[in-house]
Amino acid sequence: MNESLPSSSTTPDSASRFDLVGLGYCSWDFLCVVPEVPIDGKVELLSRLEQGGGPSATATFAAQRLGARTAFIGAIGNDEVGRKILNDFGAEGVDVSAMKTRIGEESGVSYCWAEQKKGRRSIAWTRGTASPLRPQEINDALLRSCRVLHLDGHQTEAAIHASAVAKAAGVTVCLDAGTIVPGIELILKHVDIVIASESFAERYTQENTIEKQLFALKKNGARWVVITCGERGSLGYDGQEWIKVPAFRLAQVVDTTGAGDVYHGAFLKHYLDGAALGDCMRFASGAAALKCGALGGRTAIPTLARLNEFLHQSHP
Numbered sequence: 150m151n152e153s154l155p156s157s158s159t160t161p162d163s164a165s166r167f168d169l170v171g172l173g174y175c176s177w178d179f180l181c182v183v184p185e186v187p188i189d190g191k192v193e194l195l196s197r198l199e200q201g202g203g204p205s206a207t208a209t210f211a212a213q214r215l216g217a218r219t220a221f222i223g224a225i226g227n228d229e230v231g232r233k234i235l236n237d238f239g240a241e242g243v244d245v246s247a248m249k250t251r252i253g254e255e256s257g258v259s260y261c262w263a264e265q266k267k268g269r270r271s272i273a274w275t276r277g278t279a280s281p282l283r284p285q286e287i288n289d290a291l292l293r294s295c296r297v298l299h300l301d302g303h304q305t306e307a308a309i310h311a312s313a314v315a316k317a318a319g320v321t322v323c324l325d326a327g328t329i330v331p332g333i334e335l336i337l338k339h340v341d342i343v344i345a346s347e348s349f350a351e352r353y354t355q356e357n358t359i360e361k362q363l364f365a366l367k368k369n370g371a372r373w374v375v376i377t378c379g380e381r382g383s384l385g386y387d388g389q390e391w392i393k394v395p396a397f398r399l400a401q402v403v404d405t406t407g408a409g410d411v412y413h414g415a416f417l418k419h420y421l422d423g424a425a426l427g428d429c430m431r432f433a434s435g436a437a438a439l440k441c442g443a444l445g446g447r448t449a450i451p452t453l454a455r456l457n458e459f460l461h462q463s464h465p
Contacts, residue, residue, distance in 0.1 A: 166294055167244065168217040168421050169414075171209030172282075172311050173301035173325075175223040176257035176274060177230040178202035180406065180445050186262050186271050195265055200445050201237035202259050204301035204325050207407050211414030211436065211450045212299075213243050217421060220244035220295070222287065222311075223304065224279045226254040231279075237447075247288055251279040263404035263444060270406045282307035293318035297417050300340075301325040305332045312339035321420070325413050326366075329353055337369040342420070344375045344413050359384050360391065373426050375416070377409055383434065387426050394430040397438035397463055407446020412437040415456070435460045 181197040201210070206221055213219040221243055225231035227250050234256060238245045259274035282304045292298060298315040300308045302324065309332055312322050316339040324336055326345035329352060337343065343366050347359070354365035359376050363386040366374045375385040382395040415436035419429045436456050443449035451459065 166218070167220045167291070168295065169209060169212050169219045169297045169299060169417055170222065170247075170291060170295040171205040171219065171299045171301075172222040172287075172304060172308055173203060173205030173299075174257060174276065174303035175201065175203040175206035175221065175225065175234055176259045176276075177233050178259045178261055178406075178446065180261040180263065180404070182263050182265055182403065182444055184265050186264060196444055198445055198448070199233070200447050201234050202261075202407065202446050203257070204303070204327060204410050204413075205299050206238075207410035207446045208299055208301075208325065208414035208417070209243055210238065210241055210447055211411045211440075212418045213241050214450050214452060215415060215418040215436070215456065216453045217418050220247060220291065222247045222249075222282065222291075222307075224249045224251060224282050225256040226250070226277055226279045227252050228255055230256040230258055230277075247291055249282060249286055254279045261404075261406050263406060267402065270404060272406070276303075281305075284310035287311055287314075289314050292320065295320060296421060297321045297323060299323045299325065299413065299417060300336060302328050302330050302333050302336065305330050305336070309335045312336050315339070316341075323413070323417055325410070326350070326353070327409065334369075337366075337371075340369065340371050342373045342375075342417075343367075343369075343371045344377065344416060346409060347376055347378050350376045360386075363391075375426075375430060377412060379405075379408075383412075383430050385426050385430055392427045392430060394427065394434050397435055397459075399438055399442055402441045404444045405441050406444075408437040408440055410446060411440040411450055414450075418453075432456070432460065435463065 255277040257277040323342040350362040416433035419432040
């Protein structure tokens with residue numbers, strides 16, 4: 150493969166306190182497994198749990214479990230849910246000193262139902278009443294000193310500012326392109342790596358093939374572009390080569406919640422190790438597959454040792 154790395158160096162810098170800083174939406178998730186999602190009916194829960202969630206938040210959590218030094222920037226209320234969000238991050242070792250707590254406001258929550266047989270899920274969520282991050286609340290020195298900034302498009306005004314600051318400092322900027330929000334194009338112009346869902350890629354580019362969508366997304370200036378397609382795997386483009394990585398298969402899929410988020414976190418961890426695009430995609434695909442073996446977006450995120458063992462023994 151002849152793959153060019155994004156412009157920011159992946160050489161570790163002893164002055165960098167964090168390998169990866171995530172910025173975006175964070176929530177507290179209430180999850181359950183049901184025989185099927187009822188419509189105008191009732192069904193008994195098979196299992197349930199609560200844990201933290203959110204796109205960039207869970208990606209940051211995954212990168213931390215895989216061995217990266219991470220921090221997360223978001224906004225929460227000073228409620229019980231907010232305390233649970235912070236505790237969940239802290240238990241894994243994610244630094245939350247840059248988080249903003251809004252007095253008298255509510256944190257974001259999500260309610261997730263996973264079907265027992267297929268692992269498919271339905272999600273209802275709210276960002277809560279916690280006021281969005283403001284650009285002046287962001288610690289620019291933190292952004293300039295990290296190696297990767299990972300955004301999910303939420304906290305948009307702050308994300309636009311953060312992407313510009315990080316880009317100017319030579320920090321690799323990655324976007325989880327899953328939701329089209331006003332101003333997303335202002336983030337995209339500062340991004341080195343775009344990892345988009347197929348629904349985002351189709352709606353944003355208005356192109357009818359994945360290859361055309363990748364090409365269109367790369368026109369914004371990104372060095373690497375990836376589109377994730379669930380059980381069909383992922384397709385990447387570095388400007389020279391199209392790279393397809395099939396999804397790994399599990400004997401039993403319990404819950405797909407957060408699989409894409411874990412993909413992003415694992416991808417960036419391997420990128421930080423200096424891996425090429427195709428290798429990052431395969432590493433991320435393995436992590437996402439293992440995550441689907443248990444209820445919740447974070448429960449079955451593997452350690453680095455577990456993921457390497459899985460990759461050594463498995464073929465997508």
